[in-house]
Structures are given as structure tokens and as C-alpha cells.
Amino acid sequence: MDAAVRCFAEQTQVSMTDIAREAGVGRVTLYGHFPSRERLIEAALERALDDARCVLAAADPDSGPADEALRRLLRSSWSVLDRYRRLFDSAQRELGSTKMREQHDPAMAMVAALIDRGRREGTFRTDLPVDWLVTTVYTLLHAAAEDVNNGRQSAGDVTGLLEATLLQALAPPV
């Protein structure tokens, strides 16, 4: 599992052979644990998302003003996503976007709860459904990762872009 996560973090075209080599086991052993590349990517993604949930919870989204909490959540999310952005790209291709989004649901539930609180406190807009606002956050976070992967943005600028775009997109309309 560690070997797989390392391989996916470093390159985009990762084969089962690469991962077996990195783990110091034979391909037969690797296939004994993960019957297909898809299952292995799914397991690697699960591990990344466990990390994400821990980091997000540590950002303490239930405390303080909702907009400040969202800023903390975005910075934390980016720190995890930046580490796993190539894995995410492979997983998107292997699993498809619907399954990908489903796998993110537990982590995104924290974002949904925060948006919900911000709506009750008058910090976030109530004219659009919560699930669309969650899609907006989820999507722009991953778009930022893609833009870094393909060289359109640099990793250091991304949290600023995300905060400026999302805080404004989620604010109550004037």
C-alpha cells in the first residue's frame, strides 16, 4: 500500500509491475492482495481519503466564524490534495467521476456541515441548494490540483485562488 501511494505520487502512468518492484514483492504476490489495478487504486484512494478526513477534522471546522473555518478547511484540504494530486488523476481515470465523487462523500460531509452552519449564521448564501455548494467546493479544489498537474498554476498560489473564489461564490448575494 505504501509502495503504491509512493508510485502514484511520483508518476502518472503506474503499472502493477512498477508497484510490485517498489514494494519488493513479485507481481503474483501483489495480485494476491489486489486482484486488479482498479482495486489497488481504490485502496490507495481510500487511504488518501482517510488522511483527508483526519486533516480536515484537525482543522476544527465547528469552531469560530464559518468563513474563517472554511478558509482553514481549504488550506488543510489543499495540503492533502497537493500530496495526492497525481493519484487523484489516475483514480479519476480508473474509477470514473461518479465513483470518485461517492468515495469523497464522507470527507465532503464535513464541508456540507460547515456550509449548513454558515447558512444558519448568515455567512453563506441560502439561495442555492447545499449539495450544489458542496459540488462547487469539491470541484474547484480538484480543478486546482489539475491546474497544478498540467502546469497552468503553481502549487504555492493555489490556496489564495481557492479562498478568493470560493468565499465569494458562497457569500450571500448582495
Next chain:
Amino acid sequence: MDAAVRCFAEQTQVSMTDIAREAGVGRVTLYGHFPSRERLIEAALERALDDARCVLAAADPDSGPADEALRRLLRSSWSVLDRYRRLFDSAQRELGSTKMREQHDPAMAMVAALIDRGRREGTFRTDLPVDWLVTTVYTLLHAAAEDVNNGRQSAGDVTGLLEATLLQALAPPV
């Protein structure tokens, strides 16, 4: 080509055999024109994006206030995207997000030009780079298509969500 576009519009798991059958030709003939599924999806995507460019140009993005022009552009984009949203999903998986975004560059150049004009006219924000604002538009449009594909939103509501989110995200900060 027509057969491929029809197949991809209706289902997600499309094989070369399905497309050959729909076109009324043998698989050998189909492979004679398109040596791989990837090449065929690329050609189908190109056709969809040609459509998109025509429809976007017809929305006359150079006329009138930039925010009104963006609303027209979003409605037109959605009308095309709604037609091709399953093809987009297959293409995303087959080609990966970097190539996908590159293929969209000519169509997104119209969005970039409009955002640029809106910035000069004081309608859109100038505190973030244009290419990030283009990413924001591109991403949310396709996120809406995904949300409709996976049943999170209904196709009829999408233009309202996109307009409300993007007009506000692109406005100058108060």
C-alpha cells in the same frame, strides 16, 4: 461518426462493437477508420467541441454588457454540454483531464476573451488571473454535467445554479 456520437450520448460503457453495429458496418471497417477506441472518442469529442464553438459564437459574446454576455454563453454552453455529457464522461476517462482541457482550449478562448473584456469594463474581478477564472467556468460547467449524470441535480435547474454561482464568483470583490 454519427453512430459513435449517438452511442456515447445514450450509454456510458460503449464498445467498438456497439458503434460498428449502430453504424451498420463491421468491426474491421470501423478499425480501418479509427485504429483505437481512444482515437474514436477523440474524434467524437472534436465533433462535439466544433458544435460547442458554433453555438458559443452564435451567443454573440462580444455584444452588450459582459455579465449579460456571460449568462448567454453559459446557457448556450449548457445546451451543448447537456447533449454530450455522457460522451464527456467517457472522454474524460479515456483521455485524462489534461488532454481533455487542452481539447477545450479553442472553445474556452471565447470565455477568456469575454472575461478579459469584462475586466476592462469593470464587470469582472481583476484580483485573480484570467486563466484561473476560465478554469472556474470550465470546471463548474462540467461539474454540473457530472451532477446531472449521477443524479445529484436535474438538467433543468442547472443553468440557474451556474449563473448564480459564476456571476458572483467572477464579480469584483466588494
